Amino acid sequence: MGPLVSLLLLLLTPAAVPGHGQVHVQSSRGDTGLVPALRLRTEQADNAAQYAGYQVLRVNVDSNGTLDLLRTYEDRPGVDFWTPISPLVPTVDVMVSPDVRSELTRRLKDSGGSYGVNIGNVQDAIVRQNPIPSPFYLELLEGRQGYQLTWKAYHRLAVHHQYMDYVEHEYRGLCSTFSIGISTEGRNVKGIRCGLGEREIWIDGGIHAREWISPAVVSYLVKDFSATSYKEQDILKAFTIYMIPVLNPDGYEYTHTGRRMWRKTRSRTPGSSCVGADPNRNFGYHWGEAGTSTNPCSDVYPGSRPFSEPETRGVRDFLLQHKNKMEMYISFHSYSQMLFVPYGHGTERPSDYDELLRVAQKGAAALQAAGGPAFRVGQASRLLYAASGGSDDWAKAKANIKYSFTFELRDKGFNGFLLPSSLIEQSGRETAAAVKAMIRAIL
Template sequence: MFLKLAVIATLCCTNALANFTSYEGYKVYEFTAENTTQQKTLENLAQNNAYDFFTLPRIFGLPIRVLVAPADQLQFQQTLETSQIAYTTVNENFGQSVEVERKLNSMYPKQRNSAPGSISFNVYQRYDAITAYLEELSKTYSSRVKVTSIGDSYEKRQLHAITITNGDGVANKNVILMDAGIHAREWIAPAAALYVIQQLVENYEQNSHLLANYDWIIVPLINPDGYEYSHTRDRLWRKTRKPVTIFCDGTDGNRNFDFHWGEIATSSHACASTFSGSSAFSEPETQALRDLMHSLSGRAKFYLSLHSFGNYLLYPWGYTSELPENWRDIDDIARAGATAIKTATGTDYTVGSTSNVLYPASGGSLDYALAKAKIPVPMVMELPSAGQQFDPPLSKIEELAFETWIGIKAIAEKIIEKYKLVDEEN
């Protein structure tokens, strides 16, 4: 499927609407693996680029979703039936859902749909709106907010990082580092990052305890080229946009980091959605994030990368099923987030190492943050999808962003408590 999409993307032309990749007739199937044999079958199927596995957890009984093109559906269903995997079709026509979402999202002519200096969560905001919001915050709250560019994307969009402080002027505080949107199609992730920014800046009084001894540095859209492309051309675009071959563009940013790069569950085929890149750090976006991480060496205590979907709080390692030395600490902190969310909204999050609960994957920013940038507590949060589509419907964005904030806040409070104790002991 990705080869086909890439060809469409490379060869076509001027009319943006006409070029929007159609998923007409594509179905989304949902099922679970109940034993090792079924799991193996599914892992084999996932190797086939014809099937787009949105999720493939390794824990039996958790939902798995796959998008399948019309021509491949019969064979796919037969394979499931042969393996006695009971499935349901959660979306009969993914193309129609994409079209509905696209129309709704473009109904707001100015996107922002809010007063200057704030931002609304009733649409998925575009790059220009996000940029304008960040710049307005830096002007309105100049004593507490600074917006910098940490580099340019391949298509020369600035990669913005917002530094949020309590304005007391104390330098070199501990840092909480966040990014979102390395996977372009996971639109709820940048939305949730913007919500965190809004809470820390516009709702400062209620959250000042989170900024007393910590600065927050947030990159709400680390892959803006891919994100814009997923809005204008192909809803399921995941990668960056730098061309690789004459047929295929883009690298999976979250397989492009130089730690066990290219080893496991990544692809060396340029057309694949998990292409690890022509070399480690081949992409300007991952280089910028790497440099930001290293510039915060010793200060950054917590790194959080936002993704979707599937309700997971994940920690290293991705490249092996072994666990890092301090996994108990990280696990404890992650569970504080999961518990806070469960208490607030009833949503269940699964907590564990990437490789053990979701799937092995090497070259990710999570492993790099711990192993190379020495950030002691790194996590990935896979946000819920709230329905049939890849991302929550527009009406659910704010609700989910709020729920995510509850979890992040609880995790941050736990981090602050933990390192206060460590500092006191030293």
């Protein structure tokens, strides 16, 4: 069904690791356009090679002694905790360099601790995650009218932006692009709105740079709310949905051209040679408390002050301008297969917690019914660990958005942040089912 027919129906139908301590390095400025295949291959090979010999261990933390041992490795070069050191979880996933691996595994054995290996070769896993298409297939994509994005591969920022431009052009009157500002390195923090309703919903992805499945899933939602809009008339007549696939564009591009496991923004840190802040610790609600570090080299460094980052300021300003209409906030992360409701900074619960839980449980049930895995639902502070300065807590407490949620997408650690591109489409389908069920729960 063509876009004009879809629109007519809608209108007419009733209703630390490598990089720790690194000085500031500007991301490649050549990434503002589509990237040639040869350069893609070269960048991927160079990026992966930096992780030669690295492994991801799953450490069993059935004793406080093991937790204390792991804490001695926080912020050390060659160590990257993929899941938090927390008494709430039975295991901790940690990526380690070859030299640290030898030391850590020896100390674990000496103390009676135990571990397994989730990823035996991080370098190989990086290459396997996103195979570069053949020259013939790339040529077909380049010849395709409008856009090159697919849901069979992870794409660069320019391809996501190109796809949103295509949707705006093809679904005029239903969808249009917008921007919430410019990143530290001069990139557009770009999104697309779809819908005709006065009520509003916000969806973002890619706030943490290395979580590639997040932008891919948000782009899948863009497709569902445009190309298949005829199926979602009840939602799109009631709501306008604002979607930003890549909220941290500098960090996202750097995971392609610099360090695959980069998490933060790419801003300069006053008084330090270390780069960036964790944008999901940078929001001005309980800023700088639980789950953060004052070390600028840390992955959970919350910035020099609340909203120090242009990306988070853009979200703040946009949501406050729309606070009388915005009814739902959803942010996508990975990984752990959980769906969080506020608050994450501590065990305090909002007065309407039961209503938020009802809507979240509708989403988790729909996700599983669509063929997805079971997602645990609840507060991050009770299911995983407390983290302050998060976007979902701020959206609920300060922007007065009643329904605020965070998804932690696939998987549970077998692939972690290196979820193969072959799982994008399934992840998109099941997550879209969840999001639509949650929206319909508040219609």
